[in-house]
Amino acid sequence: MTAPGVSFTEMADPGPDAIEAGRRLFAGPCNFLKGVVALSGLPDTNRPEICFAGRSNVGKSSLINALTGRNGLARASNTPGRTQEINYFTLGERGYLVDLPGYGYARAPKDKVALWQELLKAYMAGRITLARAFVLVDARHGVKTVDHEIMKLLDRAAVSFQAVLTKADKPKAGERARVISALQDDLARHPAAYPEFIVTSSETGEGITHLRAAISGLL
Ligand code: GTP
Numbered sequence: 001m002t003a004p005g006v007s008f009t010e011m012a013d014p015g016p017d018a019i020e021a022g023r024r025l026f027a028g029p030c031n032f033l034k035g036v037v038a039l040s041g042l043p044d045t046n047r048p049e050i051c052f053a054g055r056s057n058v059g060k061s062s063l064i065n066a067l068t069g070r071n072g073l074a075r076a077s078n079t080p081g082r083t084q085e086i087n088y089f090t091l092g093e094r095g096y097l098v099d100l101p102g103y104g105y106a107r108a109p110k111d112k113v114a115l116w117q118e119l120l121k122a123y124m125a126g127r128i129t130l131a132r133a134f135v136l137v138d139a140r141h142g143v144k145t146v147d148h149e150i151m152k153l154l155d156r157a158a159v160s161f162q163a164v165l166t167k168a169d170k171p172k173a174g175e176r177a178r179v180i181s182a183l184q185d186d187l188a189r190h191p192a193a194y195p196e197f198i199v200t201s202s203e204t205g206e207g208i209t210h211l212r213a214a215i216s217g218l219l
């Protein structure tokens, strides 16, 4: 847990050994295990997992594809609300990658959206083998009210989360610097926030080796 007053910085170079460990982890087998629609469907808690959370369309599924270097592994689409189940992927025997449905606006029936939003909140607050939640934030838009709500839920549940900026190929330099500065202030409001954030692009590959190294250190 991070005490208030901590300064938030972009993840430093983890060094060649950690980068190589991350590369090897993601070069190994990674397969879709199952899509979960109710807590009772979650796999056994016999290995650690990390999850990708964030607003609909922020780039969660695309990030899984970029990390694994496999384009169709997680289904991505321009329609917000593409991922509607808690999708589990095995990372060899080491652990699970979990692709969550988005929160906030989604182009899907209201009752269905309400169900998956309850499910993902219950999952994030209560999953005992969740080593860290990666909370994705669009590098053009920064942290929105719904992001703060999820971060508050993680604060209350004492679940460590790390912010990941996505789509870093989109903003111009000035806009990117403004969003990063605002992110630093926003994270300072959340005791469960990990002090380093990661800036990524699934398009250009920026930050992907760092994120692989971070995940490898957790699983
Ligand atoms: P939901 O499942 O609907 O919650 O969305 P998601 O967060 O999984 O987003 P998804 O990965 O489906 O991506 C949404 C859209 O953003 C797609 O059209 C992607 O091609 C695009 N996208 C994702 N990551 C990037 C990125 O790094 N750069 C750019 N330019 N586009 C991206």
Ligand code: MG
Binding pocket: 060, 061, 062, 075, 076, 082, 083, 099, 100, 101
């Ligand atoms: Mg998705």
